[in-house]
Amino acid sequence: MKVATAAYPLDFFESWAGYEDKIFRWVDEAASHGADLLVFPEYAAMELSSLAGADVAKEVETSFHAVSDRMAESNALHAHLASQFNVHILSGSGPVFDKGDRPVNRAHFFAPNGKMEHQDKQILTRCERTPWDMVPGGPLKVFETSLGKIGVLICYDSEFPLLGRALSECDVILVPSCTEALSGYWRVRIGAMSRAMEAQCVTVMASLVGPAEWSEAVDINTGMGGVFGPPDIGFPETGVLAEGALNQPGWTYADVDLDAVAHVRADGGVLHRSHWPEQSPRDSEVTYLPMK
Numbered sequence: 001m002k003v004a005t006a007a008y009p010l011d012f013f014e015s016w017a018g019y020e021d022k023i024f025r026w027v028d029e030a031a032s033h034g035a036d037l038l039v040f041p042e043y044a045a046m047e048l049s050s051l052a053g054a055d056v057a058k059e060v061e062t063s064f065h066a067v068s069d070r071m072a073e074s075n076a077l078h079a080h081l082a083s084q085f086n087v088h089i090l091s092g093s094g095p096v097f098d099k100g101d102r103p104v105n106r107a108h109f110f111a112p113n114g115k116m117e118h119q120d121k122q123i124l125t126r127c128e129r130t131p132w133d134m135v136p137g138g139p140l141k142v143f144e145t146s147l148g149k150i151g152v153l154i155c156y157d158s159e160f161p162l163l164g165r166a167l168s169e170c171d172v173i174l175v176p177s178c179t180e181a182l183s184g185y186w187r188v189r190i191g192a193m194s195r196a197m198e199a200q201c202v203t204v205m206a207s208l209v210g211p212a213e214w215s216e217a218v219d220i221n222t223g224m225g226g227v228f229g230p231p232d233i234g235f236p237e238t239g240v241l242a243e244g245a246l247n248q249p250g251w252t253y254a255d256v257d258l259d260a261v262a263h264v265r266a267d268g269g270v271l272h273r274s275h276w277p278e279q280s281p282r283d284s285e286v287t288y289l290p291m292k
Contacts, residue, residue: 001147001258003172004035004251005204005225007244008092010212012050012057019051020077030251031085037147041206042105042121042155042178044092046218048074060132060217064095064103071096075108075116082110088147090174090206093121093154095134104137107152107176117143119152122163132217140166148172148258155179158191158205161198168199168273171258175205177223182246185223193239196228200265200273202241202256203228209247225252232268234260 006026013019030038048070049056049063056062071094078091089110095103105121105128120137121128128134140163143150151167155177158164167173175192179185185207192203207223224244231239234257242254265273 001036002034002253002255003037003039003202003204003227004030004033004253005039005206005227005244006041006044006251007207007209007224007247007249008041008044009210009249010044010047010208010215010218010221012054012212012214013047016051016073019048019074023074023077024081026251027081027085027087027089030253031087033251033253035087035251035253037088037090037150037172037204039090039174039176039204039206040092041208041223042093042107042176043208043218044176045071045074045094046092046212046215048094050214054214057214058216063215063217064132065097067094068097068103071106071108075110078108078110079114079116082112083114086112088112088145088150090152090176093176099135099137102133102135104135105154106137107154109143109150109152111145117141119154121154122157123160125156142167142170150174152176153191153195155188158188158195158203160191161194164195164198165276167195168201168276170199171201171261172256173199173201173203175203177205178208178218178221179223180220182222188223189226192226193228196239197230198272198276200230200232200268200271201261204254209249222247224248225250227252227254227256229260230264230268230272232264232270234264
């Protein structure tokens, strides 16, 4: 299959038609390049808050409610486009209020057959905890699709190996991200590449890019698209299948061979995925030796 991963700039919209047109153009472009799976980044849904006006979009709390209020309409649009263009789409995540009075960070996944599921962020960053007061969402999921088994680790989640291990049956793990600084981008990228190495799978990282001064929540964004695999048999020696240009909006494309994933898992130069259980009990039997 061919994957398309977005370096996505946020826009301020005066009307729903403007938002609808933008999403259509992005999906149309990726589909015209033969993409089967499209990945939008974390917090790409924040541009929905602009539809409620500048005052609402500026403040974190009011913008979160505005995004959540529009999420059903956005989902209907993405579901329609997934069917129209015969593609799978991970839409940009955003705050959703469905667990009491505080929001989760949720990305929705759409299949061309009309089915829709979602993945919530598991581990929150410092700003998501305080001052945003978000809450962790539901459990990790494996989406069994016609393209293979697909999982999602939203941004910070990709930096935790045990979450990656929970998705070790996946052929592809999607990593939608939103990072303000270059250091944040590299933390998520290193996490995505590490998960590809450990699970001997492909990871697909999408990024928000560029300024959005109209939003306190996502005013500065740094990143680019990237597709990574294990640096082993059947994959590039760097592990990098494709990468975009830093802070340059657009799609990054890569061809993903699931036979290569199966082969490297069965007979790679190393077998991280199979050898994972050998860490136990060694990981709990550390001996401290006085050397002073």
